Amino acid sequence: xxxxxxSLVSIAVGALTTAATFGVSAEELNRSNISEKFQSLTxxxxxxxENSPADSLYQVVTTQGVFxxxxxxxxIVSGALHEAAPGLPNLTQDRIxxxxxxxxxxxxxxxxxxxxxxxxxxxxxxxxxTCPYCHRMHKELDxxxxxxxxxxxxxxxxxxxxxxxxxxxxxxxxxSASYSELxxxxxxxxxxxxxxxxxxxxxxxPGACPNKIDEHYALGEFLGVRxxxxxxxxxxxxxxPGYSPASAILQRLQGDQ
Numbered sequence: 001x002x003x004x005x006x007s008l009v010s011i012a013v014g015a016l017t018t019a020a021t022f023g024v025s026a027e028e029l030n031r032s033n034i035s036e037k038f039q040s041l042t043x044x045x046x047x048x049x050e051n052s053p054a055d056s057l058y059q060v061v062t063t064q065g066v067f068x069x070x071x072x073x074x075x076i077v078s079g080a081l082h083e084a085a086p087g088l089p090n091l092t093q094d095r096i097x098x099x100x101x102x103x104x105x106x107x108x109x110x111x112x113x114x115x116x117x118x119x120x121x122x123x124x125x126x127x128x129x130t131c132p133y134c135h136r137m138h139k140e141l142d143x144x145x146x147x148x149x150x151x152x153x154x155x156x157x158x159x160x161x162x163x164x165x166x167x168x169x170x171x172x173x174x175x176s177a178s179y180s181e182l183x184x185x186x187x188x189x190x191x192x193x194x195x196x197x198x199x200x201x202x203x204x205x206p207g208a209c210p211n212k213i214d215e216h217y218a219l220g221e222f223l224g225v226r227x228x229x230x231x232x233x234x235x236x237x238x239x240x241p242g243y244s245p246a247s248a249i250l251q252r253l254q255g256d257q
Contacts, residue, residue, distance in 0.1 A: 030071070034058050037073050053081060053091050061099065064221060066092050100223045100236030104152075107219065108234075110212040111152035112191045114141060120148030121253045122234040126156035126220050127195070129181040129204050133243035134229040138199035140246035147250050153195060155182040155213035156220045156228055180206035182213055 031049040039046050044062035049069075052059035057068040057077065068077035080092040104124055111124065123144075127134045144151055157178035166174050175183070181198075187209035188194040198204050223232060231239040231249060239252050 031058065034060070034069055034071075034073055038062075038067070038069055038076065041076070042067075053083070057081075059095065061095075063218060065224065066095055096223065097236030100219065100232070101234065103215075103219050103222065104232075104234050104236065107154070107212060107215055108152065110186075110216070111154055112186065112195055113153070114145060114151045114192060116145045116148045116150045118148045119150050122150045122152065123239060123249070123253070124152045124154055124232045124234060126216070126225050126228050126230045126232075127153045127182075128156055128158045128178055128228045129185065129198050130178055131158065131228040135199040135201070137229050137243050137246075138195070143246040144249065147246075149250065149253065152234075154216035154219065155179075155186055155211075156217055156225060156230075157182055157213070158228060161214055161217055175208075177206070179213060180208070183207040183209060183211055186211050186213060 035046045035049050038044075038049075038060050042062075044064045044067075046060060046062050048061040050059040050061060052068055054068070056070060058071060060067045060069050068081065069075065070077075080090050082088040083091055112127075125134075125137065127138075141151060157176055159176040159178045161173070161176060161179050163174040163176050181204040184204040184207035185191050185194045185198060187207040194204065220230065223230075223236065223238070227242055229243055230241055231244065233239055233253070239249055244252075
């Protein structure tokens, strides 16, 4: 009997030592289960399961935004979580902005950038070649640059990335016409000149090259872009959901200081 008890104690100690060694906790296992269940119920890819500002909820970060799930995994909440304080701060939007800022920083070198000499602000503009309001906004670029606003253009094909009428295969999808035209800008030796010409009414010859326009598009979807030219600050905060005159953009940027 003593031998059996001794063996059981050895097994228990070994199990605890293994758990401690690998750092596995009940909470981590539960988060893994939450992630699996969420992905089984929605079409969204889970990036992370975090503690949320509300103790009873997990914060589920996906490629399409932030959701919440009760810790027992029985309920999903889609929508904004507000702090019960004056002004009702939008905690969901704050988290999206934080994550968006990281993504913007990672992608900065892939944008078409017009840099202000005396930079005071930076904005990201989601641009499509066939968007007349994108062209209109670009005509006001000089006013933004002279006011110290550096403008980063991200490609955001309004038709999506894949040709809906002739999508091709998963291994070799056919790009949409607007994606092909955006590649004509981003793949050009002088992308700023090509964007200038497009804003002046020139059609862009479709291009093809390794690029990060698909990541620009994913960034826009994560931030909640619904049309072009959506404007965001580099810290992930929305400046304008669509076209706004340069004077209005400047006023909003200065108001955030």
